Amino acid sequence: MxxxxxxxxxxxxxxxxxxxxxxxxxxxxxxxxxxxxxxxxxxxxxxxxxxxxxxxxxxxxxxxxxxxxxxxxxxxxxxxxxxxxxxxxxxxxxxxxxxxxxxxxxxxxxxxxxxxxxxxxSAMDTTRTELKTLNSQFSFFMKQKISAKANLIALLDETYPGVNKLFNSPTRPDGSEKWVDYAYSFWHVNCVLDSGLKAFTERYKSFCKRHGYNCQPDKPAQIYEQAKALVPVAPKDSIYKELIQDSIKQLNLISQHVEQLRKKMDELASTLPEYNTVRSMYCVGPSL
CATH class of the missing domain: 3.30.420.10 (Ribonuclease H-like superfamily/Ribonuclease H)
Known part of the structure; x- marks a missing residue:
């Protein structure tokens, strides 16, 4: 029956x-x-x-x-x-x-x-449900990341215009970006110019070593010359420094969480039977 x-x-x-x-x-x-x-x-x-x-x-x-x-x-x-x-x-x-x-x-x-x-x-359905939930959270925090980055660039446009275009290094697995780390230390044009080229070069080398970035020999001079042509509209004072550095901390925190979610999603998706088939398709990478 x-x-x-x-x-x-x-x-x-x-x-x-x-x-x-x-x-x-x-x-x-x-x-x-x-x-x-x-x-x-x-x-x-x-x-x-x-x-x-x-x-x-x-x-x-x-x-x-x-x-x-x-x-x-x-x-x-x-x-x-x-x-x-x-x-x-x-x-x-x-x-x-x-x-x-x-x-x-x-x-x-x-x-x-x-x-x-x-x-x-089956358990596979549970996995797919978990992936949907992770994807929803990923989208939510990605929107926050985009908003936080736009806010940071708007602040830096007043103190160091174009700093977000100084480097083309890719985003690291932990979500950090070179221009963001750079802006935390050199948040104002005068942070570059006040001490002169020689002192800035040493500070830039220390920055690269501290964060594990490659230091191209001619990069400090390029950055210094570009900074000389910039006109900041905000003063170099503690208020703007605090606003910018707090914004960077917030952006880094969100970026780190986004990458953790991305990693969890890929690990969970890899347990599904169709994962290897989809990944073998042309132009399909982890994010897609």
Whole structure:
């Protein structure tokens, strides 16, 4: 005997319908709250049904996850399907019935009609859900990084215009950038010019050594000559120094977090079976 369980998921509550072949209703549609007791009772009821039982629900963002995990951990066959598949299923009537019980029955009928092709929820689905969550956080902090960088450049345009274009070194694995580290030490044009070329050259070499950057012999002189042509509009005082250095600290913190998220995403994605196939495609790198 086949028991098709259709679950219409809502926030904090779901409607459950149980059908057998021929449209036989085993249980009138009923509501279940997403709390531990109700989910435990639902799992116990479904496990005790005679015959083979399969549960189908729509993949609705995050709302379906509590009931999906509870039923899967109880040993039930659970499948979360794309809502578009349910929407286009069985549209052979001109009547538009849109209620939770009707939707639950529709999902149960979909379960019966697609019994053999249903894909059971697995640990791989958990991995993909985690990747979606990481990607959401990655996008959120990337927006913050872009905003923080734009704010820093706007401040530096008043004290050291064009400092963000002095170097073309790539971003490091920890998220740091050479021009940002440079601007922390040389936040104003006069930080370069006041002590003269010789003293600046020594300070620049010390900066490169301290941060692990290559020091090209002719670079200090180039930077010094470029600085002589710049006209800062803000004075070299403690207020601007504090604003700029605090902005750099904030940017570095966000950049470091972004790169940590990027690394976690790549490590997690590498556990999926399709990872190596996708990475072998032309022009596909870690970020993509």
């Amino acid at each position: 086949l028991n098709a369980v259709g679950i219409d998921v809502s926030k904090g509550r779901s409607t459950v319908a149980v059908l057998q072949p021929g449209g036989v209703v085993i249980h009138k549609p009923f509501d279940v709250s997403h709390n531990s007791k109700d989910l435990h009772d639902l799992a116990h009821y479904l496990v005790t049904l005679d015959g083979e039982t399969r549960v189908v629900m729509e993949s609705t963002g995050r709302y379906h996850e509590p009931i999906l995990h509870a039923l899967s951990e109880a040993g039930l066959f659970v499948s979360a399907v794309n809502p578009h598949l349910i929407k286009n299923f069985g549209n052979n009537t001109i009547r538009k019935i849109k209620t939770d019980p009707a939707d639950a029955k529709k999902i149960a009928r979909y379960t019966l009609d697609n019994w053999t092709s249903l894909r059971e929820y």
